[in-house]
Amino acid sequence: MTAALVHAALSDARIYTAPMNATRTPAAEPLRPLRWIGGTDGCLELIDQTLLPGELRWIACRDLPTLFDAIRRLAVRGAPAIGVSAAYGVVLGLGRGWEKPTRDWPPRVAEVCDYLAGSRPTAVNLFWALDRMRRRADALRGHSLDEAREALLAEAHVIRDEDAAMCRAIGRFGMELIPDGGGVLTHCNAGALATSEYGTALALMYAAHEAGRRFRAYVDETRPLLQGARLTAWELMQAGIETTLICDSVAAQVMREGRVQLVVTGADRIAANGDVANKIGTYGVAVLARAHGVPFCVAAPSSTFDLSIPDGSRIPIEQRDPDEIRAGFGRRTAPADVACYSPAFDVTPAEYITALITERGVIRPVTAENIRRMLV
Numbered sequence: 126m127t128a129a130l131v132h133a134a135l136s137d138a139r140i141y142t143a144p145m146n147a148t149r150t151p152a153a154e155p156l157r158p159l160r161w162i163g164g165t166d167g168c169l170e171l172i173d174q175t176l177l178p179g180e181l182r183w184i185a186c187r188d189l190p191t192l193f194d195a196i197r198r199l200a201v202r203g204a205p206a207i208g209v210s211a212a213y214g215v216v217l218g219l220g221r222g223w224e225k226p227t228r229d230w231p232p233r234v235a236e237v238c239d240y241l242a243g244s245r246p247t248a249v250n251l252f253w254a255l256d257r258m259r260r261r262a263d264a265l266r267g268h269s270l271d272e273a274r275e276a277l278l279a280e281a282h283v284i285r286d287e288d289a290a291m292c293r294a295i296g297r298f299g300m301e302l303i304p305d306g307g308g309v310l311t312h313c314n315a316g317a318l319a320t321s322e323y324g325t326a327l328a329l330m331y332a333a334h335e336a337g338r339r340f341r342a343y344v345d346e347t348r349p350l351l352q353g354a355r356l357t358a359w360e361l362m363q364a365g366i367e368t369t370l371i372c373d374s375v376a377a378q379v380m381r382e383g384r385v386q387l388v389v390t391g392a393d394r395i396a397a398n399g400d401v402a403n404k405i406g407t408y409g410v411a412v413l414a415r416a417h418g419v420p421f422c423v424a425a426p427s428s429t430f431d432l433s434i435p436d437g438s439r440i441p442i443e444q445r446d447p448d449e450i451r452a453g454f455g456r457r458t459a460p461a462d463v464a465c466y467s468p469a470f471d472v473t474p475a476e477y478i479t480a481l482i483t484e485r486g487v488i489r490p491v492t493a494e495n496i497r498r499m500l501v
């Protein structure tokens with residue numbers, strides 16, 4: 126499928142299904158980067174993604190400071206996974222290390238949500254999940270603490286399960302855009318490691334691969350923290366998908382050589398008009414895709430949309446520690462006192478985005494009207 130045919134496919138249909146004669150490969154056990162262990166006094170376990178691909182280690186989060194630190198230092202990352210983790214964090218905040226009153230527990234929920242909201246400012250799923258837990262807590266006023274904890278843990282489980290189902294649906298809607306025999310470029314990591322399981326941008330690849338479609342994934346490093354090299358390449362190879370790692374600066378070259386027929390990324394927040402905040406460098410890839418006539422698509426669940434802000438200029442952009450550039454992974458590569466500008470995200474204008482792929486369908490063209498029609 127050429128880039129032109131991908132454009133045509135996006136124009137002609139909203140819902141994409143696997144061909145009836147597709148040969149399916151056996152489904153492997155899905156990769157899940159987080160899990161809740163035990164009951165209301167249990168803990169949240171997270172894969173420490175800062176150690177991948179060299180080491181697969183789980184972090185046991187038994188209290189709020191441990192979870193806050195895991196989110197802040199990117200041990201858990203990706204907007205959906207951060208949101209799910211925060212939902213479980215509300216349960217942690219009503220558990221160990223806290224003197225439990227019998228009835229006056231609602232103020233503690235508000236305190237916990239405010240605390241976790243300060244961990245990262247850009248990923249809207251964090252705030253969406255915390256707001257949902259606040260509303261559930263409000264509905265439980267008058268109940269005992271034990272009853273509230275049971276109900277809030279059940280709500281966190283539902284948020285996790287809904288996220289997994291949304292990722293699967295995104296894959297079903299978008300899989301037909303994966304060019305049989307062609308190439309797909311992705312930036313950063315929007316796979317299972319960034320969600321409850323399966324992923325958003327990578328969900329298209331997983332669904333197409335399971336349907337027997339052959340293609341090659343091109344993964345750029347995603348500097349400065351190398352989420353593409355460390356996480357996406359590892360994840361895709363675990364799934365048996367043909368994968369080629371490239372430097373960020375090679376994206377234009379592989380497009381010019383005709384190796385790439387589709388670009389797909391995830392998102393951390395999408396404004397009402399379709400502007401997308403995603404990992405720094407995404408905007409540059411979108412500009413390159415436009416210059417080379419390659420469709421640029423974004424895959425994200427409805428929880429990533431923030432219809433309260435009109436456009437991307439209102440999205441808060443997190444600034445990272447300058448030493449992530451000057452001394453990445455502990456090795457000094459620049460003068461210790463050189464000034465750095467290190468935004469974690471950039472904003473891609475809606476006009477550069479061919480389509481938004483959600484669990485409800487494909488939005489094209491990307492306009493405020495079409496977004497509201499799909500989501501509201």
